[in-house]
Amino acid sequence: MSKIKGLQCKECKKSYPTVALHVCEFCFGPLEVAYDYDYIRAHISKEKIVSGPKSLWRYKDLLPIVGEPTVGLSGGFTPLIHAKNLGRRLGLDELYIKNDTVNSPTLSFKDRVVAVALTRAKELGFDTVACASTGNLANSVSAHAAAAGLQCFVFIPYDLEAGKILGNLIYKPTVVAVNGTYDDVNRLCSEVAGEFPWAFVNINIRPYYAEGSKTLAYETAEQLGWETPDHVVVPIASGSLLTKISKGFHEFEQMGFIGKVTTRIHGAQAEGCSPVAAAFKEDRAFIRPVKPKTIAKSLAIGNPADGFYALKTTRESNGVIEHATDEEVVEGMMLLAQTEGIFAETAGGVTIAVLKKLAKQGVFAKNSRVVAYITGNGLKTQEAVVPHVGVPWQIQPKLTSFQEALKAAGGKSVNKE
């Protein structure tokens, strides 16, 4: 008996063994992990979770590993903050921020999925891991691989900004800059994953990798006192995160830890890359690929693998998918920073901008419990806000000079305007 029954096609339901495989050989549908929930229910309890480590691994009974976790032991269990200041601005009494800007070790929610992916990769006997990424995923895979003693290959487009690459090189992976278009890099990585005996985290290990996102839902429910929120607002890139947050809540319901899940799940995209939001607004079932053009690079996935499922999940929960302009994204980042002291990356700006829009549209009741997922740290995308954050006061090293500057500002700090 085992908690994992196998892999299963999300479309035709054909079963596969728990190996490094991601596409159904019959219908080419995506595979996901199928669990034996009766077995898990017999081995899990709230008490066991509460007495577990203060990390994502307190939920290991619901994660796709067979042994003990070996990689990313410090990831997850990030703060859920009652955002009273931001809530007041938006007319929400019970607004919460799930703050993955402080996730460990690389300050984004990717630390959750990578911890699960690499632990499973080691269980499957891999000694080399790889990913294709322009930012957060590469950081996380490189850092975790270094700590786990795994060989690591990171594929990037050749014209990626130098700063983004440096964040990876510090961990000493092999960074491969591919001299081609974004589509060429995609295609090459698909072929590399088929050719080399590596754990390509977002290709052949994807069914395990994606499950790590469920821990955001588990933590939210536990931190709310074993209750689910009325609404969540989730950024959409590949669409996987949104579907897994829904899955996490429903698994907790199946385990009997929480009551019936009625959470409305809302999606957030940047206007310059909003294939899922467009399908939602046009009442389409399929995703029309787009060419991304947005400052929210970590959400810039023009042909998202799980876009269809994110759309379906949102509709089934009676949620809404909205988009935000780049200007609104920057405003969202600044609003979150200046009300709650949280510096989010551009994806967080997208989430806050859409949260604000939905609040304005009257989607939330004043007393409803709303959780916004902030998935990455603003230190990684500082370039987006540099033109908007102002400049320091320039003074001489004399008390009178400071007094003059203070007087000119009306006698108070600028953040108390």
Next chain:
Amino acid sequence: MASLKVRISFPDDKIKEPVIYQIGHEYKLVTNIRRADVTEKTGWVDLELTGDSEEIERGIEGLKKKGVKVDPIERNIIE
């Protein structure tokens, strides 16, 4: 013989063109549709292309020239 799994997406103005039939004739490729969602306006097809590696490359270029989008079956991998 090699094979490649791809997703092709049709823009609105290409939906009437029999592009899968055409590349099967223009290149030495076997095309095998596994899953699809096509409407009168637009849609996508998950397809297996089987043939020599070079012929697969030529076939993909041919598809792109016909104005359809060709992605790996995983779609966008870069995250």
